[in-house]
Amino acid sequence: AQSVTQLGSHVSVSEGALVLLRCNYSSSVPPYLFWYVQYPNQGLQLLLKYTSAATLVKGINGFEAEFKKSETSFHLTKPSAHMSDAAEYFCAVTETSGSRLTFGEGTQLTVNP
Amino acid sequence: GAGVSQSPSNKVTEKGKDVELRCDPISGHTALYWYRQSLGQGLEFLIYFQGNSAPDKSGLPSDRFSAERTGGSVSTLTIQRTQQEDSAVYLCASSLVVDRPYEQYFGPGTRLTVT
Numbered sequence: 001a002q003s004v005t006q007l008g009s010h011v012s013v014s015e016g017a018l019v020l021l022r023c024n025y026s027s028s029v030p031p032y033l034f035w036y037v038q039y040p041n042q043g044l045q046l047l048l049k050y051t052s053a054a055t056l057v058k059g060i061n062g063f064e065a066e067f068k069k070s071e072t073s074f075h076l077t078k079p080s081a082h083m084s085d086a087a088e089y090f091c092a093v094t095e096t097s098g099s100r101l102t103f104g105e106g107t108q109l110t111v112n113p
Numbered sequence: 114g115a116g117v118s119q120s121p122s123n124k125v126t127e128k129g130k131d132v133e134l135r136c137d138p139i140s141g142h143t144a145l146y147w148y149r150q151s152l153g154q155g156l157e158f159l160i161y162f163q164g165n166s167a168p169d170k171s172g173l174p175s176d177r178f179s180a181e182r183t184g185g186s187v188s189t190l191t192i193q194r195t196q197q198e199d200s201a202v203y204l205c206a207s208s209l210v211v212d213r214p215y216e217q218y219f220g221p222g223t224r225l226t227v228t
Contacts, residue, residue, distance in 0.1 A: 036219075043117070043204060043219035090156065100146065100172065101217060103156035 002027045002093045006104035014112050019078040021107045023065075023091030026072065033074045034092040034101065035065055044090065050074060061085070086111045115139070117220035119205050125226045126195055134190045134223045138207030145188050146208075146217060147180060151201035159203075162188065163210070195227045 007022040025031055033050040048059025055067045065076045074091060088108050092101040118137045126132050138145050147159040158172040162182045173179070177196075182188040192199055202224050206217040 041221075043221045045219070046216055049216060100158040100161055100169070102158070105155050
């Protein structure tokens, strides 16, 4: 069975500061991992995905994530936060390409001026 | 091109009524998914259609929920005899099954309120 845990339901950073959103997964097989962002009253937008080709994955809007098998982690980072990054972020896992996604609980990111 | 669209964007219904939610996937996408997003349960998988295969219904919470996909394109999620706990945002996603892992593209959702 697959599962995802996001540590911290709310994260607050200052504009220009490092963003770090934590995600740990559990999977019985090599997983596929995703980060999605959700702005208010909108659907989910894919930020980046782990395809097993490279452990450091770069996505849109300056975000990146590193897959660490030994730590079963896929944390999302951005060197410098912008006000426009304020949103809810979801980590997701699937064990079989094309089947259901299992989502974490989400992390609400607040960016303070 | 156009993304995934869903209608209606908002639906308010009385307890006990039936509702239908519609999803138009991205043209050419063979896979279609329904998820539910609620305060207490987060994002939950409901059902998955892939081409002409039998759908994966394992996420449907009760037999009041059903879904169909006509002509391999548009999908309708039906909730019969709605209950207050059905209040949530229902999200539809589609994917093109040619590249692994299959990226799922989400629609804006339908916000269902059961009064």
